[in-house]
Amino acid sequence: MRLRLVPQNTNIDFFRFWKVFAGLSVLAMAASVVLFFTVGLNFGIDFLGGTTIRTASVQTVDVGAYRQALAPLNLGDVSITEVFDAAASAGQHVSQIRIQEQGGDESITPEVIAQIEAALQTFDPSITFPSVESVGPKVSGELVQVAVLSVVLAIAACLIYIWLRFEWQFSVGAVLSLVHDVTLTIGVFCMLQIRFDLTIIAALLTIIGYSLNDTVVVFDRVRENLRRFKKMELRDVLNLSINETLSRTTMTSFTTLIALIAMFTLGGDVIRGFVFAMIWGIVVGTYSSIFIASTIVLKLGVKRDWSKPSAGAGTQYANIDA
Structure with a gap:
């Protein structure tokens, strides 16, 4: 049955x-x-603008741990992804952290960036920050x-x-x-x-x-x-x-x-x-x-004069058991 x-x-x-x-x-x-x-x-960071921070570390990127380290800073929308970087040294793991604009500012302040770096270094002392870039409202x-x-x-x-x-x-x-x-x-x-x-x-x-x-x-x-x-x-x-x-x-x-x-x-x-x-x-x-x-x-309504055969119809799987 x-x-x-x-x-x-x-x-x-x-x-x-x-x-x-x-x-x-x-x-x-x-x-x-x-x-x-x-x-x-x-809207998320892609449409509102914000700041992108690139990190590099000898340890494997742990997105959950990174997010937990940044949670006390109340930064709002934060996106963390591990990325491939051809310019990175051998054995390094690179991540990209995207943070929404803070209080209408196009980019976050140096003080907030310092807090972010300190929070991540608490979790991983070997972590470095090769670049910090801003995505403005025009983009x-x-x-x-x-x-x-x-x-x-x-x-x-x-x-x-x-x-x-x-x-x-x-x-x-x-x-x-x-x-x-x-x-x-x-x-x-x-x-x-x-x-x-x-x-x-x-x-x-x-x-x-x-x-x-x-x-x-x-x-x-x-x-x-x-x-x-x-x-x-x-x-x-x-x-x-x-x-x-x-x-x-x-x-x-x-x-x-x-x-x-x-x-x-x-x-x-x-x-x-x-x-x-x-x-x-x-x-x-x-x-x-x-x-x-x-x-x-x-x-x-549709026309009813279908003179051509239906050889090209794609419904051969329409009657499967469900």
């Missing part, structure tokens, strides 16, 4: 309460926009522009890809669902005030790819069924296609969430924001692929 996450031959009407789901999504997106302009994001502003541009270009590329692969109605549905996912993710980060840095931008781009993949699988099956059932109502074709791919969607999301929840629980503070964004993105991305993208296609 095999365990199934989704019963075989499901027949769920996903459009029965489409007005409710659409209304909730619109309200959630509006709330996210309001939160963005009123509360705002809790941070450029990073914000590049981050926004990268997300916009990713969504635009998805728009063109879906348009060429399917029809423009599918393209609009897929892209609006991506905008829905990104907007809600930013809204959650505004509401919870989780640190927003370049790793979260990476998570947003990953969410776009994940959600798009899920949507394409459903749309591929829709295209197949439109050829197969030429007289079936579009609503019924969409329902049939979503039900046929539901096992694949559930299994993919479930197995990915298992790994992400383990990382969120055991991974520590350094990657917690990134993992949270991924968890939220998978949940909302799965929801939008089923309830948002398909609903938009239903309302826009």
Whole structure:
């Protein structure tokens, strides 16, 4: 007897309460926009600016111990990573410590730097500090522009890809669902005030790819069924296609969430924001692929003259057991 996450031959009407789901999504997106302009994001060092301190030591870099040594100084957002430095001497371990701006100053004062060095030398007397650099607001502003541009270009590329692969109605549905996912993710980060840095931008781009993949699988099956059932109502074709791919969607999301929840629980503070964004993105991305993208296609309608065979359809894994 095999365990199934989704019963075989499901027949769920996903459009029965489409007005409710659409209304909730619109309200959630509006709330996210309001939160963005009123509360705002809790930007990290990448976007606010700060100071970067490079350390070198014969001892192995212990990120937890470094963080514990700096905790009494109340420096705010501190990022500590071990890095490779080709200029470092043999046997030396190099780390990069990034500290947010202090009290609106572009760089931290020499007194604070001295306190940081003393705190780390208490833990490791052999540690040295080869360089101290500041990241000003101009550089941070450029990073914000590049981050926004990268997300916009990713969504635009998805728009063109879906348009060429399917029809423009599918393209609009897929892209609006991506905008829905990104907007809600930013809204959650505004509401919870989780640190927003370049790793979260990476998570947003990953969410776009994940959600798009899920949507394409459903749309591929829709295209197949439109050829197969030429007289079936579009609503019924969409329902049939979503039900046929539901096992694949559930299994993919479930197995990915298992790994992400383990990382969120055991991974520590350094990657917690990134993992949270991924968890939220998978949940909302799965929801939008089923309830948002398909609903938009239903309302826009699609042509029913599919004369070409579906040899290029990529749904051979859509019916896996789940």
